[in-house]
Amino acid sequence: MAARAAAVRLLHEVLTLGRSLDEVFARQVQALAPPDRALAHALAAQALRWLVDLDRLIDSASARPLPADARARQVLRIALAGRLRLKTPMHATIATALALLQGGPRRLCHAVLARLDREGATLPELPTLPVAWAERWESRFKPSALEAMRAALGTIPPTDLSLRNPDETTSWATRLAGQSIEPGHVQIAGSQRVEALPGLAEGAFWVQDLAARQVVRRLGDVGGRPVLDLCAAPGGKTLQLAAAGAHVTAVDRAAYRMARLEAHLARTGLSARTVVADLLEWEPDQLFGFILLDAPCSATGTFRRHPEVLARRHPRELPGLAERQRQMLARSANWLAPGGRLVYAVCSLEPEEGEEVVERTAGQGLALLATERLLPGTGPGDGFFIATFAKAGA
Known part of the structure; x- marks a missing residue:
């Protein structure tokens, strides 16, 4: 009861x-x-x-x-x-x-x-997507992709872990009875009481969706280099960057979320400089060769792990979110050093927050190198839009 x-x-x-x-x-x-x-x-x-x-x-x-x-x-x-x-x-x-x-x-x-x-009522084989989102996606994605998304909504996703030391991937995969898809990653079937897993308390790993790992990887080799991680909390990407040897400055405007990031840093023994600030008002004291902007968004790509997002969010919110994302990307571009690389990402399936933001940022001194869209159900994890930019050298 x-x-x-x-x-x-x-x-x-x-x-x-x-x-x-x-x-x-x-x-x-x-x-x-x-x-x-x-x-x-x-x-x-x-x-x-x-x-x-x-x-x-x-x-x-x-x-x-x-x-x-x-x-x-x-x-x-x-x-x-x-x-x-x-x-x-x-x-x-x-x-x-x-x-x-x-x-x-x-x-x-x-x-x-x-x-x-x-009457012997039953549920369909796959859950029905909310009308507001289904109507949008039916016009953009193939039927097979939509079916895969419905299957993802109806299935409890696995738990993805990122390891502090990628050299220990095989041993942790064995110890946790999981599988590894790439070095530094272990995936465990079904939902888990993460706090009860061996290795968590001593900081051997943290929870991080496999698709989110790909966002960081688009920066390239960051070992020993200064990296600016914007909208960083709760910190999975900050930890991934720090574990790769980057000198990370992590910025987020929510103090309570930054406290969680700092707790993760303390638990894992990794280090990063943390700043509680709104990036639309904050100004760094240096340029950075690498910038990661994982911008706040509708999060429609996360429904496999957060099914409530499709009920909590509505397409009418997209214009406001997209305008703030555009402002964030334009401001971030000013802090990229010549020859540097900037990755813009949103865990959204909506073009207003992805392709259209990139199009509207043309002329900010950035050269677009690549864009990609990861879909839940067919991609490695959550849905993401990722754009990689470079700034011309001096």
Whole structure:
């Protein structure tokens, strides 16, 4: 019961208050035992992955539509996620759902669940993408790519780890019962309680999506060189750069996120200079031969790990995000030394935040070397747009 109550609260914070699941999870489950924490997360995550299809079932069995933010709808989402995805017995599904609606529309909830069970309701083979995003992507991506994206939404992704010492890749892959796709990387099947993994406390690795690793690699050999890492927190790319021997200056405007980065540096024994500042107001005291700008964005490419992003975000936000990204890229270009390299990246699938930002930055003294788009389901991990620029030598 406690786990399901926590899962309902998680859905409320994510879908009604617009917060990320990672942001609210620890606070909502801190009083629960580890098994109940895991169940609460599993229920909420499955409800978010299959949100469109669960709502379709709820609406098909309701005499009148429930408001999107109604507690009864949240309870039904969690109940059906447990029943249809985690195979909770029907009697337990109904009993726990009704207990979560003390003083609420219990008869309605019971009727919806009983009807769906009586009619043998099922979910589709792959989850349905939200209309606002599906309509955009259908015009841009091949049907096979869209199917792969739906499969990625419905599948719990593996856990990717980056190693402090790439020479230990084979030994850590063996110790963690994982596989390595490239030196310095280990992938473990399914979601993991990372804090319980051997090696974490002594700083042998950190969690970092495999696609995010590719962003850093586009800078080339940074060993012994000054690198400016902008919008750096929570720090996976900063750690990757530091582990490669770069002298990193990491800048982020969020103090609480920078605190997390500093904690990761302390745990791994890696070093970087950290600066809490808004890069649109900050000014460095030197030029850099390498700059990485992983700009804040809609994050639509991260839905395999953060399924709530497709519900929290809407295409109407894109113009504002794109304008800020353009400003960041233009300002960053001023800090690149002659002959230097700048990588601009967003974990977004939207051209407004990728190709169009690059086009609008023409004339900033940068030569575009390459662009690439990584898609969730067919690429190495999350979806990314990556652009690599160079500045002419003196």
